[in-house]
Amino acid sequence: MSTATALTDHEAKLAALIIEALNLEMTPQEIDAGAPLYREGLGLDSIDILEIALVISKTYGVQLKADDADNVRIFGSLRSLNEHLQQHRSK
Amino acid sequence: MAARRGLSEPSARAPTGRLRPMPHPDSTPLPLFVHASPDLPVAFTRDGIVNAHQFVADVHAFADRLPDAPHILNACGDRYLFAVGFGAALLRGQRTLLPANHAPATLERLARSHPGLQALTDALAPSLELPALAVTREGDTHVTPFEAPAIPGDRVAAVLFTSGSTGEPVPTVKSWALLAASGRNEARALELGDLPALAIVGTVPPQHSYGLESTVLIALQGGFAFDAGRPFFPADICAALAVLPRPRMLVTTPVHLRALVASEDHPPEVDLLLSATAPLAPQLAADAEQRFGAPVKEIYGCSEAGQLATRHLLAGAEWRLMGDIALRQDERGTWASGGHVPGDILLADVIELVDRERFILHGRTADLINIAGKRTSLAHLDLQLNTVDGVRDGAFLMPDDAEDRVVRLAAFVVAPGRTAREILDALQERIDTAFLPRPLHLVDSLPRNATGKIPREALLALAEQLSKRRDVP
Numbered sequence: 001m002s003t004a005t006a007l008t009d010h011e012a013k014l015a016a017l018i019i020e021a022l023n024l025e026m027t028p029q030e031i032d033a034g035a036p037l038y039r040e041g042l043g044l045d046s047i048d049i050l051e052i053a054l055v056i057s058k059t060y061g062v063q064l065k066a067d068d069a070d071n072v073r074i075f076g077s078l079r080s081l082n083e084h085l086q087q088h089r090s091k
Numbered sequence: 092m093a094a095r096r097g098l099s100e101p102s103a104r105a106p107t108g109r110l111r112p113m114p115h116p117d118s119t120p121l122p123l124f125v126h127a128s129p130d131l132p133v134a135f136t137r138d139g140i141v142n143a144h145q146f147v148a149d150v151h152a153f154a155d156r157l158p159d160a161p162h163i164l165n166a167c168g169d170r171y172l173f174a175v176g177f178g179a180a181l182l183r184g185q186r187t188l189l190p191a192n193h194a195p196a197t198l199e200r201l202a203r204s205h206p207g208l209q210a211l212t213d214a215l216a217p218s219l220e221l222p223a224l225a226v227t228r229e230g231d232t233h234v235t236p237f238e239a240p241a242i243p244g245d246r247v248a249a250v251l252f253t254s255g256s257t258g259e260p261v262p263t264v265k266s267w268a269l270l271a272a273s274g275r276n277e278a279r280a281l282e283l284g285d286l287p288a289l290a291i292v293g294t295v296p297p298q299h300s301y302g303l304e305s306t307v308l309i310a311l312q313g314g315f316a317f318d319a320g321r322p323f324f325p326a327d328i329c330a331a332l333a334v335l336p337r338p339r340m341l342v343t344t345p346v347h348l349r350a351l352v353a354s355e356d357h358p359p360e361v362d363l364l365l366s367a368t369a370p371l372a373p374q375l376a377a378d379a380e381q382r383f384g385a386p387v388k389e390i391y392g393c394s395e396a397g398q399l400a401t402r403h404l405l406a407g408a409e410w411r412l413m414g415d416i417a418l419r420q421d422e423r424g425t426w427a428s429g430g431h432v433p434g435d436i437l438l439a440d441v442i443e444l445v446d447r448e449r450f451i452l453h454g455r456t457a458d459l460i461n462i463a464g465k466r467t468s469l470a471h472l473d474l475q476l477n478t479v480d481g482v483r484d485g486a487f488l489m490p491d492d493a494e495d496r497v498v499r500l501a502a503f504v505v506a507p508g509r510t511a512r513e514i515l516d517a518l519q520e521r522i523d524t525a526f527l528p529r530p531l532h533l534v535d536s537l538p539r540n541a542t543g544k545i546p547r548e549a550l551l552a553l554a555e556q557l558s559k560r561r562d563v564p
Contacts (some may be wrong), residue, residue, distance in 0.1 A: 002099070009202050022529075023499070023529070024530075025529070025558075045524035045525055045527070046323070047346055047462075047463050047497050047525065048322070049323075050323070050346060050347065050350045051497075053324050053325070053350065053352075053354070054325075054349075054350050054353050054354055057325070057353075057354040058353070063324070063325070063326035063354070064324045064326065065324055065326050065327050065330075066322065066323040066327045067177065080366035
């Protein structure tokens with residue numbers, strides 16, 4: 001968490017969405033954009049990932065798929081998830 | 092739960108109602124599956140349909156490869172490979188152990204208490220620190236005749252572990268007769284006879300008692316077929332359903348159902364939706380039925396007793412017992428027995444009996460936690476928290492139920508010099524991630540009362556106070 005770089009506007013918006021959806025006790029600025037989302041980092045589990053998938057489909061119009069070979073990379077960090085969404089967004 | 096009732100223990104255990112014989116081991120052989128023709132599908136895999144003849148050939152071929160081991164930990168992520176491993180172990184008389192979770196500490200304890208434990212894995216299995224053997228599909232239908240293996244009913248098929256009130260894993264031994272009866276009783280209770288050649292998609296793992304019963308056993312004992320995958324995201328679930336022939340059934344949980352209803356406007360048609368792990372909210376049940384054009388039925392049960400009852404919420408809130416299962420009540424609570432229930436099992440829920448077949452569920456007894464089908468107790472969690480290095484005092488809190496999301500635990504910890512992150516990391520080694528506290532509050536002291544106890548109300552007040560403080564700029 002010590003090397004956290006400032007979030008871009010898109011990343012901050014995504015971070016705020018996740019924090020709101022999961023009721024996390026933190027601010028977007030406290031999230032390290034490069035840290036893993038799953039288990040470590042934010043310590044999210046599969047229920048959370050489903051929750052995130054829901055707000056993502058509503059907000060960005062992107063349907064996440066588990067058999068996407070890039071899934072590990074996509075959920076690798078807030079930054080990679082945001083990049084995936086910006087590339088595929090329909091909203 | 093901690094109330095003392097020790098004095099009347101022996102008599103309290105005896106059935107108060109009509110005389111019920113103790114279940115005695117019956118060695119009558121029962122078939123591994125009931126598919127009457129070799130061409131009937133058992134599973135839908137990425138490589139195509141597996142029919143009953145191929146399944147029995149795969150089971151025999153893999154049984155020949157299994158090393159001599161008394162116990163098996165079947166960690167396969169692919170439902171078909173799980174079934175092959177399960178069937179092969181059953182054929183060889185090796186017990187399949189189903190721990191409550193695959194956390195490192197759980198597996199370590201299991202391995203220590205079961206010398207010679209052998210893991211079965213596949214490409215989707217988590218990495219385990221056990222001797223592992225990959226399940227393979229090497230059956231040759233030219234070599235193996237089409238005949239369902241007959242397994243002695245009293246053979247131990249599975250040992251399910253649940254966390255008891257102390258948190259120590261408590262084993263429940265399931266004979267093949269009980270598991271086979273469970274599959275048959277469920278098919279009958281859900282009236283699946285009206286849905287021949289049913290195709291089943293499950294979002295729950297076969298290692299969970301609900302997943303084992305409602306995807307694998309129900310298919311083997313009902314003559315149906317299951318999808319080998321375990322779709323997770325709504326788009327995956329819909330894709331898995333869409334490619335299967337009808338009639339089809341989705342076996343899922345309120346968590347997945349909510350995500351499906353919220354994100355899929357036009358999901359593929361199904362003929363039956365099945366939900367378990369937590370009671371459905373009526374609105375979610377109505378939305379799901381409307382969206383999928385099919386009834387949503389629910390299963391009530393627990394790992395110890397197995398599945399006990401079904402209901403169709405939109406037709407009535409009452410649960411109907413399966414098969415020959417009976418409930419009775421005494422001062423300790425509600426007991427289930429008969430049918431495919433192993434013995435006499437005390438249930439962890441508050442139940443109101445309506446008549447011999449029907450009851451109303453009023454939620455769980457205090458101290459027990461159920462999050463997304465995973466169970467533990469506050470006592471166990473508090474114990475784990477208080478053994479973390481540097482933690483001087485700590486307590487978990489289960490907040491009140493929320494309407495629209497999975498409720499998460501909170502924890503309050505006195506640990507000078509330690510960060511919340513460090514404590515969470517240590518906890519993650521010991522407990523399932525579903526129970527990790529969110530938030531974890533570092534505090535100066537806990538609101539213990541004069542007797543040293545921490546009243547739940549005091550923790551709720553502390554939580555509110557902390558959240559207000561955070562909102563002040």
